[in-house]
Amino acid sequence: MSAASFEKNSFGWQLGQLQQRVQEWWELKTSQASPNLQLPSWFISPLFWNMVKAAFWLILVMLVIWAVLQLGQWLRPYIYTLMNANQLSEDNAKKTRKEISAAGWLQRSQKFQKQGNYREACRCLYMAMLQRLNDAGIAPHQVSRTDGEYGQLIEHLPQSMPYQTLLNTHELLYFGNAEATPSVFEECEQAYQEIEAISK
Numbered sequence: 001m002s003a004a005s006f007e008k009n010s011f012g013w014q015l016g017q018l019q020q021r022v023q024e025w026w027e028l029k030t031s032q033a034s035p036n037l038q039l040p041s042w043f044i045s046p047l048f049w050n051m052v053k054a055a056f057w058l059i060l061v062m063l064v065i066w067a068v069l070q071l072g073q074w075l076r077p078y079i080y081t082l083m084n085a086n087q088l089s090e091d092n093a094k095k096t097r098k099e100i101s102a103a104g105w106l107q108r109s110q111k112f113q114k115q116g117n118y119r120e121a122c123r124c125l126y127m128a129m130l131q132r133l134n135d136a137g138i139a140p141h142q143v144s145r146t147d148g149e150y151g152q153l154i155e156h157l158p159q160s161m162p163y164q165t166l167l168n169t170h171e172l173l174y175f176g177n178a179e180a181t182p183s184v185f186e187e188c189e190q191a192y193q194e195i196e197a198i199s200k
Helices: 003-009 011-036 046-099 102-115 118-135 147-154 161-175 182-199
Strands: none
Touching (some): 102 118, 118 147
């Protein structure tokens, strides 16, 4: 077998010949059709192109929804872990409130007062008051309860003024621009002493 006959009978040579024939046929057909090329009327219609646009946007929206769902599936374990961590921190906050007695909060208040941290000293008196309300069954602990809600619960008490003083001071110190001074602490301390006297 000669080298020339091998080249004419090889698979690569035959594939090249087929490719050349298809290319020549395509050129012949397109050169014959192009002068008389008429697009169908439905292809030119604005309604057709509006439908094409609508289909495009529908497919795009479906792809985005699918991608969001896939992302949600992928992130689900992380979201679940984060939600459990938040629930645990709320549970721990409830536990912390329940574990510290009113006397314990009072001791903390005195400690902060000695350090000159009047803001925390007032907060501890506020927490001691909340603990007393919880112990008395007037306002059981709820992490989500606001000062306004506590105010509504103590309105019916015969001597609600000292409670109101601690609630208002807490609100001003933590949600307003009030400054925690020794005189503010003294007001809170006096209000708490009145609460202790009422509770006896």
